Amino acid sequence: MSASADSAASVPHLPPARDALQLILETALDAVVVMKSDGVVADWNDRATSMFGWSRDEAVGRTMADLIIPERYREAHSVGLQRYLRSRKGEVFGRRIELSGIRKNGEEFSVEISISPMQDGEHILFIGCLRDLTEHNALRLARAEVSRVTQRLAMGEMAASILHEISQPLAAIASNAGAGLRWLTRANPDLDEARAALRHIVNDCHRTREVIGAIRLMFRREHPVEALQNVNKLIDDVLILVRSDLEAQHISVRTELFDKLPQVPANLVQLRQVLVNLITNAVDAMSTVGGRPKVLRVKTEVDESSHVLITVEDSGVGIDPKNISRIFDPFFTTKPHGMGMGLSICCSIIESHGGRLSVSPGQPHGSIFHVLLPTDPPT
Numbered sequence: 398m399s400a401s402a403d404s405a406a407s408v409p410h411l412p413p414a415r416d417a418l419q420l421i422l423e424t425a426l427d428a429v430v431v432m433k434s435d436g437v438v439a440d441w442n443d444r445a446t447s448m449f450g451w452s453r454d455e456a457v458g459r460t461m462a463d464l465i466i467p468e469r470y471r472e473a474h475s476v477g478l479q480r481y482l483r484s485r486k487g488e489v490f491g492r493r494i495e496l497s498g499i500r501k502n503g504e505e506f507s508v509e510i511s512i513s514p515m516q517d518g519e520h521i522l523f524i525g526c527l528r529d530l531t532e533h534n535a536l537r538l539a540r541a542e543v544s545r546v547t548q549r550l551a552m553g554e555m556a557a558s559i560l561h562e563i564s565q566p567l568a569a570i571a572s573n574a575g576a577g578l579r580w581l582t583r584a585n586p587d588l589d590e591a592r593a594a595l596r597h598i599v600n601d602c603h604r605t606r607e608v609i610g611a612i613r614l615m616f617r618r619e620h621p622v623e624a625l626q627n628v629n630k631l632i633d634d635v636l637i638l639v640r641s642d643l644e645a646q647h648i649s650v651r652t653e654l655f656d657k658l659p660q661v662p663a664n665l666v667q668l669r670q671v672l673v674n675l676i677t678n679a680v681d682a683m684s685t686v687g688g689r690p691k692v693l694r695v696k697t698e699v700d701e702s703s704h705v706l707i708t709v710e711d712s713g714v715g716i717d718p719k720n721i722s723r724i725f726d727p728f729f730t731t732k733p734h735g736m737g738m739g740l741s742i743c744c745s746i747i748e749s750h751g752g753r754l755s756v757s758p759g760q761p762h763g764s765i766f767h768v769l770l771p772t773d774p775p776t
Contacts, residue, residue: 428527432461434482434520436475448508448529450501467499481514482521490514495530506531565638566605572641573597604634623750625660626668628705628770632695635672642680646691653696661705661770663750671743671754675709675766678740682713682764689762700769704752707768716756716764724756 422429428445432438441456449456449465456464462471481487489512498508507530515522577594580587636643636650643650676693683691694710716724725744740754747754752770759765 430525432523436460436462465498467497467505507534566601568641569601570598623662623664626663626665627660628697629654629658631669639676646680646684648683648691648693651694655698658697659772661772667746671746674743679709679711682711686713705770708765710759710765711763713763715758715762
């Protein structure tokens, strides 16, 4: 092929000396446009045709700016080209930049382009490799929207968890205050019982303050503080928090807590959130059960790998076997009004502590959640 004709009306061809360039044109996965120093298209591969809509015969010999550059950018393109021809310096060469392109039908779209100059005897050719970013940008926007939705749902789930943690000690305060008043207003006031009710109120106030303080820590930017935690004590505290729910549902609690259980390095707020979530889910799972006992079993032990194992078992409706593999997936829920983030967040928390959260069917009813935590800090 010959490149001797510089007229815009002629159709220049690449000479045999540029077989390598011709090979690039034919095999490149991206659109490739070859432009002469006067801004005229010297060649154009099939992928450029697919991208811009102009066939090779329509494009070759015409000014490139008129074909693929939006009108508002054409003057800047011309100025940059002339500057390079004078100084042999160009800011766009050797870089991948994102620009706007225009198709034959007038549609503008984002395109990534890399331009390299090539000396061709006394002439200069500019080789542009272009990639349509339409789908890439659409995917990026979709992912950003999913991220925003995930954050909103996670905050909703977090708010529900916070509300639950605060409402429990507040309900206990109200209950104990009522009990104290009843003991004091009797014909023969029982001061011992009234004092006991007041002590419960004080303890519940301390617990509420701890919950609020923990929530404040949760939203700080610092890395969550981990310390050695007494899992058995934490379970007792959580069972006190959900006591009113357990009593309202007439659920019996059976604990089997290993006396010599080693402490585990964990963030107190996060581990408590996991236990509250698992036990609350167990209560929900038993809310529709009738005709058989409602039993919540919580057990701690040391497994064969010297990890602390916590099991939370309910006698509820259980998890459909077809859903059990998806139960920890974000947005998956079996609750009519659930958001599907609670167990996903719990799983992330346990994994961030170097542990594992899993579930298995209960026998003959219900589900068993297993929390496995290392006794050494995660590396």
